[in-house]
Amino acid sequence: MGLLHRINGPADLKALGDDELTALAAEIREHLITSVSRTGGHLGPNLGVVELTMAIHRVFDSPRDTIVFDTGHQSYVHKLLTGRHDFSRLRKQGGLSGYPCRAESVHDVVENSHASTSLSWAIGIAAGRKLRGELDRHTVAVIGDGALTGGMAWEALNNIAENRDLPLVIVVNDNERSYAPTTGGMADYLASLRATRRYEDVLEWGKRTLTRSPLGRPVYETLHGVKKGLKDIVSPQGMFEDLGLKYLGPVDGHDLDAVETALRRAHDFGGVVLVHVITEKGHGYHPATQDENDRFHAVGVINPETGLPLELSGRSWTDEFSEELLAIADERPDVVALTAAMLIPVGLQPFRARYPERVFDVGIAEQHAVTMAAGLSYAGLHPVVAVYATFLNRAFDQLLMDCALHRQGVTFVLDRAGITGTDGPSHNGMWDMTVVGIVPGLRLAAPRDGAGVRRALREAVQVDDGPTVVRFPKGTVGEPVEAVATEGSLDVLRDADEDRVDLLVVSVGAMAQVALGVAEKLTADGFSVRVVDPRWVLPISDDLVAAAQRAGAVAVIEDNIVGGGIGSHLTQALAAAEAELRPVWCYGIPQQFLDHGSRSQVLEAIGLTPDVIATSLARRLRR
Numbered sequence: 001m002g003l004l005h006r007i008n009g010p011a012d013l014k015a016l017g018d019d020e021l022t023a024l025a026a027e028i029r030e031h032l033i034t035s036v037s038r039t040g041g042h043l044g045p046n047l048g049v050v051e052l053t054m055a056i057h058r059v060f061d062s063p064r065d066t067i068v069f070d071t072g073h074q075s076y077v078h079k080l081l082t083g084r085h086d087f088s089r090l091r092k093q094g095g096l097s098g099y100p101c102r103a104e105s106v107h108d109v110v111e112n113s114h115a116s117t118s119l120s121w122a123i124g125i126a127a128g129r130k131l132r133g134e135l136d137r138h139t140v141a142v143i144g145d146g147a148l149t150g151g152m153a154w155e156a157l158n159n160i161a162e163n164r165d166l167p168l169v170i171v172v173n174d175n176e177r178s179y180a181p182t183t184g185g186m187a188d189y190l191a192s193l194r195a196t197r198r199y200e201d202v203l204e205w206g207k208r209t210l211t212r213s214p215l216g217r218p219v220y221e222t223l224h225g226v227k228k229g230l231k232d233i234v235s236p237q238g239m240f241e242d243l244g245l246k247y248l249g250p251v252d253g254h255d256l257d258a259v260e261t262a263l264r265r266a267h268d269f270g271g272v273v274l275v276h277v278i279t280e281k282g283h284g285y286h287p288a289t290q291d292e293n294d295r296f297h298a299v300g301v302i303n304p305e306t307g308l309p310l311e312l313s314g315r316s317w318t319d320e321f322s323e324e325l326l327a328i329a330d331e332r333p334d335v336v337a338l339t340a341a342m343l344i345p346v347g348l349q350p351f352r353a354r355y356p357e358r359v360f361d362v363g364i365a366e367q368h369a370v371t372m373a374a375g376l377s378y379a380g381l382h383p384v385v386a387v388y389a390t391f392l393n394r395a396f397d398q399l400l401m402d403c404a405l406h407r408q409g410v411t412f413v414l415d416r417a418g419i420t421g422t423d424g425p426s427h428n429g430m431w432d433m434t435v436v437g438i439v440p441g442l443r444l445a446a447p448r449d450g451a452g453v454r455r456a457l458r459e460a461v462q463v464d465d466g467p468t469v470v471r472f473p474k475g476t477v478g479e480p481v482e483a484v485a486t487e488g489s490l491d492v493l494r495d496a497d498e499d500r501v502d503l504l505v506v507s508v509g510a511m512a513q514v515a516l517g518v519a520e521k522l523t524a525d526g527f528s529v530r531v532v533d534p535r536w537v538l539p540i541s542d543d544l545v546a547a548a549q550r551a552g553a554v555a556v557i558e559d560n561i562v563g564g565g566i567g568s569h570l571t572q573a574l575a576a577a578e579a580e581l582r583p584v585w586c587y588g589i590p591q592q593f594l595d596h597g598s599r600s601q602v603l604e605a606i607g608l609t610p611d612v613i614a615t616s617l618a619r620r621l622r623r
Helices: 010-014 018-039 050-059 076-081 120-130 153-161 186-193 198-209 216-225 227-235 238-242 258-270 318-332 349-354 366-378 390-406 432-435 450-460 509-524 542-549 565-576 601-603 608-623
Strands: 067-068 139-144 168-175 246-252 272-278 335-339 360-363 382-388 411-414 443-445 468-471 485-487 492-493 502-508 529-533 536-538 555-559 584-589
Touching: 010 050, 010 432, 018 076, 018 258, 050 076, 050 139, 050 168, 050 258, 076 153, 120 139, 120 153, 120 168, 120 258, 153 432, 153 468, 153 584, 198 509, 216 360, 227 258, 238 246, 246 536, 258 272, 318 349, 318 411, 318 450, 335 366, 335 432, 335 536, 349 360, 366 382, 382 443, 390 432, 411 450, 432 468, 432 555, 443 450, 468 555, 502 509, 502 542, 502 565, 509 555, 509 608, 529 542, 536 565, 542 565, 555 608, 565 584, 584 608
Parallel strands: 067 139, 139 168, 168 272, 246 272, 335 360, 335 382, 382 411, 411 468, 443 468, 502 529, 502 555, 555 584
Antiparallel strands: 443 536, 485 492, 492 529
């Protein structure tokens, strides 16, 4: 048997010899490729940090020393080294999370997967322990070069520079990528460090050559004494040192001995140290290193030999947006696009390929992206900001104060809205309609199918006096859901069989099939049910208020938290219209963080299925 089964914690790792460590690294990579190819997950990032994670656990004493992973999708090796070997249900219901998870292990600390937060967590932990007199406990923050593009990371660095005596080690995992290649000034700066290893090479040559002679040691020491000056000439790492931070590196992240040596120096330094480690995303797996798009950042089920997908996915919601935006861009030279290090996942790559000067990837900096979009709008363009729904939370102030207050025409396209499932609680896009619903003047569309995405996007980019939002879920877009009639701004998806309407079902976005399933079951029980899709769900239209007034009761079905969702807004609109009071029953996501699982499993767990909703409504209608 191999070595991995013997590793149940860091102490087991520390007991291994050099040859065993080399063998273990190879075994971990094989385990990752074999396991993740069966389940899907973040493969490339984890292949790149095998030696780095091993070195961290050999030098530091987790959980007494705290390890904080930025975003956490590169924590699979950490899980293996802390005794979690069963990856058979990775990211599936009841299996391991794809991110650090406190419920799984005392070695896991930060489990939200929003980037650029690790340094703030780390200084907070380190400062807190200093106040408690626990200065013999280290805090290690592992942050990628992509996450270093986020403004929050630089706010933390500014603060860390004022607290240089803390036992805090910052490991910069530099693989030149976030999802795709990292862009911007920080990327250029780190590239300059990677490209200027000459001083380290010179010193290593000097140590080997000069110390062979009796006079060699003094000569070498003299050369080493001018190391700082030599660094300033050939390697501009001075930015970190000008902040007062001790800088070590660059270090080859796949040379376990070199990484371990640098980390031991950092451990013993007695203050804040930044260790710059160069890694290769997808290292050791040819299909990943040859993938120029994202080095297998995240994969579905694949053939481990070839890296090719075994399951061909259908047309996605993102595909519909991507194609329509490109068609609009062909017609309108004023339309530009922005994203925050999500160019490929949100479908902007075709736009950039055709119009590179009109696409702005600002790095992991959602706040900056939104305010930059306001500026582009002021300059006479129409910006489309494409991000995951869960990441818009990070830029709420800019949406409110820079876009909405100034009535700038900016369109926000929220991919992965609603339940996303496998990436767990931090990735479900379940707050966006509540968050944006309090923004004055904002208009929000929730398309129910691919054609609806295209239509809503075209309508959104026509608006130039305030922000618009178009949201849609993750995954394969289903068959078109045709309207049987229109009523003003409403699409009627199912009409009642008689003039009397016992229940009006308001279908929000991708919940259309659920809403129609509910109506079918209730009709079979003898109720008269009508289903409408408002399409533009915020603000609540007069047409929807009028339709609600003509029904005995209303049910709103949405994939957003119930609190502050579309049902809440409709209730308020009916009250404002001084309409005859009728019940509005809201079915959505409960106000809680949801465990990982497939979308269908999560929806079933929270009761957003036709059977559960129809049973509830039938009981209410019979009262």
